[in-house]
Amino acid sequence: xxxxxxxxxxxxxxxxxxxxxxxxxxxxxxxxxxxxxxxxxxxxxxxxxxxxxxxxxxxxxxxxxxxxxxxxxxxxxxxxxxxxxxxxxxxxxxxxxxxxxxxxxxxxxxxxxxxxxxxxxxxxxxxxxxxxxxxxxxxxxxxxxxxxxxxxxxxxxxxxxxxxxxxxxxxxxxxxxxxxxxxxxxxxxxxxxxxxxxxxxxxxxxxxxxxxxxxxxxxxxxxxxxxxxxxxxxxxxxxxxxxxxxxxxxxxxxxxxxxxxxxxxxxxxxxxxxxxxxxxxxxxxxxxxxxxxxxxxxxxxxxxxxx
Amino acid sequence: xxxxxxxxxxxxxxxxxxxxxxxxxxxxxxxxxxxxxxxxxxxxxxxxxxxxxxxxxxxxxxxxxxxxxxxxxxxxxxxxxxxxxxxxxxxxxxxxxxxxxxxxxxxxxxxxxxxxxxxxxxxxxxxxxxxxxxxxxxxxxxxxxxxxxxxxxxxxxxxxxxxxxxxxxxxxxxxxxxxxxxxxxxxxxxxxxxxxxxxxxxxxxxxxxxxxxxxxxxxxxxxxxxxxxxxxxxxxxxxxxxxxxxxxxxxxxxxxxxxxxxxxxxxxxxxxxxxxxxxxxxxxxxxxxxxxxxxxxxxxxxxxxxxxxxxxxxx
Amino acid sequence: xxxxxxxxxxxxxxxxxxxxxxxxxxxxxxxxxxxxxxxxxxxxxxxxxxxxxxxxxxxxxxxxxxxxxxxxxxxxxxxxxxxxxxxxxxxxxxxxxxxxxxxxxxxxxxxxxxxxxxxxxxxxxxxxxxxxxxxxxxxxxxxxxxxxxxxxxxxxxxxxxxxxxxxxxxxxxxxxxxxxxxxxxxxxxxxxxxxxxxxxxxxxxxxxxxxxxxxxxxxxxxxxxxxxxxxxxxxxxxxxxxxxxxx
Numbered sequence: 001x002x003x004x005x006x007x008x009x010x011x012x013x014x015x016x017x018x019x020x021x022x023x024x025x026x027x028x029x030x031x032x033x034x035x036x037x038x039x040x041x042x043x044x045x046x047x048x049x050x051x052x053x054x055x056x057x058x059x060x061x062x063x064x065x066x067x068x069x070x071x072x073x074x075x076x077x078x079x080x081x082x083x084x085x086x087x088x089x090x091x092x093x094x095x096x097x098x099x100x101x102x103x104x105x106x107x108x109x110x111x112x113x114x115x116x117x118x119x120x121x122x123x124x125x126x127x128x129x130x131x132x133x134x135x136x137x138x139x140x141x142x143x144x145x146x147x148x149x150x151x152x153x154x155x156x157x158x159x160x161x162x163x164x165x166x167x168x169x170x171x172x173x174x175x176x177x178x179x180x181x182x183x184x185x186x187x188x189x190x191x192x193x194x195x196x197x198x199x200x201x202x203x204x205x206x207x208x209x210x211x212x213x214x215x216x217x218x219x220x221x222x223x224x225x226x227x228x229x230x231x232x233x234x235x236x237x238x239x240x241x242x243x244x245x246x247x248x249x250x251x252x253x254x255x256x257x258x259x260x261x262x263x264x265x266x267x268x269x270x271x272x273x274x275x276x277x278x279x280x281x282x283x284x285x286x287x288x289x290x291x292x293x294x295x296x297x298x299x300x301x302x303x304x305x306x307x
Numbered sequence: 308x309x310x311x312x313x314x315x316x317x318x319x320x321x322x323x324x325x326x327x328x329x330x331x332x333x334x335x336x337x338x339x340x341x342x343x344x345x346x347x348x349x350x351x352x353x354x355x356x357x358x359x360x361x362x363x364x365x366x367x368x369x370x371x372x373x374x375x376x377x378x379x380x381x382x383x384x385x386x387x388x389x390x391x392x393x394x395x396x397x398x399x400x401x402x403x404x405x406x407x408x409x410x411x412x413x414x415x416x417x418x419x420x421x422x423x424x425x426x427x428x429x430x431x432x433x434x435x436x437x438x439x440x441x442x443x444x445x446x447x448x449x450x451x452x453x454x455x456x457x458x459x460x461x462x463x464x465x466x467x468x469x470x471x472x473x474x475x476x477x478x479x480x481x482x483x484x485x486x487x488x489x490x491x492x493x494x495x496x497x498x499x500x501x502x503x504x505x506x507x508x509x510x511x512x513x514x515x516x517x518x519x520x521x522x523x524x525x526x527x528x529x530x531x532x533x534x535x536x537x538x539x540x541x542x543x544x545x546x547x548x549x550x551x552x553x554x555x556x557x558x559x560x561x562x563x564x565x566x567x568x569x570x571x572x573x574x575x576x577x578x579x580x581x582x583x584x585x586x587x588x589x590x591x592x593x594x595x596x597x598x599x600x601x602x603x604x605x606x607x608x609x610x611x612x613x614x615x616x617x618x619x620x621x622x
Numbered sequence: 623x624x625x626x627x628x629x630x631x632x633x634x635x636x637x638x639x640x641x642x643x644x645x646x647x648x649x650x651x652x653x654x655x656x657x658x659x660x661x662x663x664x665x666x667x668x669x670x671x672x673x674x675x676x677x678x679x680x681x682x683x684x685x686x687x688x689x690x691x692x693x694x695x696x697x698x699x700x701x702x703x704x705x706x707x708x709x710x711x712x713x714x715x716x717x718x719x720x721x722x723x724x725x726x727x728x729x730x731x732x733x734x735x736x737x738x739x740x741x742x743x744x745x746x747x748x749x750x751x752x753x754x755x756x757x758x759x760x761x762x763x764x765x766x767x768x769x770x771x772x773x774x775x776x777x778x779x780x781x782x783x784x785x786x787x788x789x790x791x792x793x794x795x796x797x798x799x800x801x802x803x804x805x806x807x808x809x810x811x812x813x814x815x816x817x818x819x820x821x822x823x824x825x826x827x828x829x830x831x832x833x834x835x836x837x838x839x840x841x842x843x844x845x846x847x848x849x850x851x852x853x854x855x856x857x858x859x860x861x862x863x864x865x866x867x868x869x
């Protein structure tokens with residue numbers, strides 16, 4: 001058993017999980033608190049990657065590009081909320097779905113127009129491009145470690161914000177009783193706009209972090225959004241804690257599945273059968289897990305309390 | 308009433324006659340357009356059964372188009388290139404059978420889970436399962452993976468050659484009429500009444516003694532099978548299956564057709580398909596980036612339509 | 623006389639709140655039994671437990687001597703218990719006739735007819751006619767329910783209850799939202815039904831209750847504090863102080 005390989009894959013799984021959490025947290029917050037389903041959340045993730053890529057070339061610094069891109073994405077999120085989400089709050093969820101589906105078409109095509117059909121790679125600065133030794137004989141890429149650290153920091157920051165700050169209290173209060181909070185003189189609209197922008201920024205950050213590894217590409221938003229949905233369904237829609245647990249779970253299952261499922265299969269079937277079936281089954285693994293969990297807990301692992 | 312009836316009849320007759328006419332005078336483009344329209348309309352008819360009549364908003368129906376298309380492509384592939392002999396065939400009836408069985412099973416298994424949920428959860432879970440099917444197909448290298456699968460030989464049906472575009476169109480048109488008639492029968496039957504009742508007031512139907520879960524599941528499976536059949540026609544028509552066909556955004560387009568065309572009506576899905584295909588043609592002739600104005604149009608319709616598109620759903 | 627419904631030692635807690643406390647109740651076959659009690663007494667919870675929307679923490683519900691405590695909701699109806707809802711609950715997008723059809727056993731038992739409708743059969747048409755004439759809605763037969771007034775919707779619910787051939791019918795506040803004339807009509811209607819089915823009536827309107835009930839049970843804080851004929855209940859001092867006295 002190659003423990004080094006296992007460790008590397010576990011770290012890869014954690015990395016994926018952490019990125020999934022960044023995307024899913026915004027989605028679950030917006031749905032849990034604003035009761036708004038945002039299909040276009042993945043497109044914002046994609047915009048984060050592209051904007052950061054462009055800025056990296058212009059500014060010749062990846063880190064500077066991130067610092068500048070974050071507020072830009074925040075503003076984009078705010079504008080999106082203002083013009084598309086806000087008019088739809090009073091409507092049915094189906095209208096949210098169809099409206100944000102239209103938004104995906106618009107944003108994706110606009111991205112195609114602006115950045116062209118090919119992806120954009122982001123070169124990493126030297127100090128991020130190397131390896132770090134975390135133990136004897138075990139080296140992992142520095143950047144991946146950074147992603148995990150940044151992601152976990154953001155995760156705990158978000159949990160701290162929602163549970164231990166005044167803003168977080170207002171957010172949670174606004175979720176259970178909008179009218180009351182508004183009557184207390186709190187500007188609900190600004191509150192919701194902030195939550196939306198925050199969610200968008202986190203998704204954008206995820207895009208910026210993954211881009212050096214996988215390139216900023218046009219289809220990336222549509223791919224991640226479904227996985228993000230699986231995460232929030234498994235975690236419980238509206239629960240940030242649930243999103244965290246589910247994101248790590250799914251990140252690990254997906255990565256470890258792809259890496260080791262064929263080895264696992266080889267234990268009890270022929271090599272050819274294993275090599276043929278493993279890629280297919282591992283690509284389905286997260287959905288199978290979702291189906292399994294839903295059959296026991298139809299509202300996810302940590303369903304938020306009823307309003 | 309008479310006017311509406313005549314109008315519907317006129318639309319159907321025009322749909323049958325005009326493309327063939329244009330083809331005979333050298334403009335085969337319209338024939339292809341009409342064939343594609345019929346196939347999409349069949350899928351929309353299938354979706355309408357659960358969406359329009361049953362109130363179940365499934366965002367995952369593109370998967371069945373894929374299943375149907377691969378039900379043609381995979382057997383054809385093995386017929387031409389060997390391997391998996393039990394599956395290798397170009398017999399059209401076999402293709403249809405495979406499509407129906409696999410679509411039905413997929414709908415049954417995913418429905419068992421999806422139908423325990425409601426509203427947005429339901430939408431998201433159907434989307435997720437559809438994506439699962441997508442990844443499943445795309446991960447199998449032998450059938451083209453990411454690049455898609457070329458279908459080098461069409462389904463064989465006695466007396467008909469699907470290689471002839473006019474016959475291909477004719478088969479699609481007749482299938483469309485068949486499925487519209489089938490839906491007409493089903494929705495006017497006891498089962499149809501129950502389904503409409505469920506859409507209207509599920510709690511009441513439960514208290515009246517109906518096993519609502521079972522009824523929804525049956526409708527869900529029917530719906531998937533109809534879309535699977537459309538997939539068989541699609542595979543034959545395009546002779547190529549690209550993963551884009553099964554992408555979840557295709558489901559969004561189907562939904563758009565059903566809702567805009569008029570839910571819970573027999574002709575609605577056809578009208579919706581006509582509007583969609585015409586829009587697509589017009590917009591894409593103006594720019595290859597036609598998804599942008601289409602998306603804006605969709606947003607505008609959702610925002611400014613009195614009560615939203617979903618008010619069209621509660622007819 | 624035979625107990626058509628028997629509830630024994632029913633208990634239900636929600637968190638710290640005791641909604642049903644050692645509840646015992648027997649409904650005799652053929653009677654019209656009213657349950658009264660102040661708001662918050664636990665009527666809704668009791669009804670939900672009878673019907674299988676929620677299951678009790680302990681205790682049993684017997685219908686026709688069969689233990690139905692844990693039978694799920696849709697199956698209850700098939701056993702012969704049916705209900706109307708406090709807030710009118712009909713299929714608004716369908717016609718009056720279609721609502722009645724759905725309430726009958728015929729459609730239910732023939733649900734697998736995917737291509738044929740039963741609504742043109744003589745038997746069904748007669749039944750629809752009978753049920754609608756009992757409540758005075760024959761003229762509205764093919765009207766969409768959305769066009770009906772509130773009072774007529776209530777009548778439709780009763781008609782649907784009739785159509786279901788239920789042996790035990792639970793009426794959940796049928797007088798709610800009715801004006802004085804409509805209330806009189808409803809009382810007359812329920813009087814007509816009295817002999818034909820066993821009725822469990824949950825109601826706030828005291829005039830209706832005392833006019834209709836064969837027996838009354840008083841529900842306070844999740845318990846039945848008294849059961850008996852209307853006169854006895856009216857004179858019962860415990861009931862007076864707990865409930866009637868406050869009026």
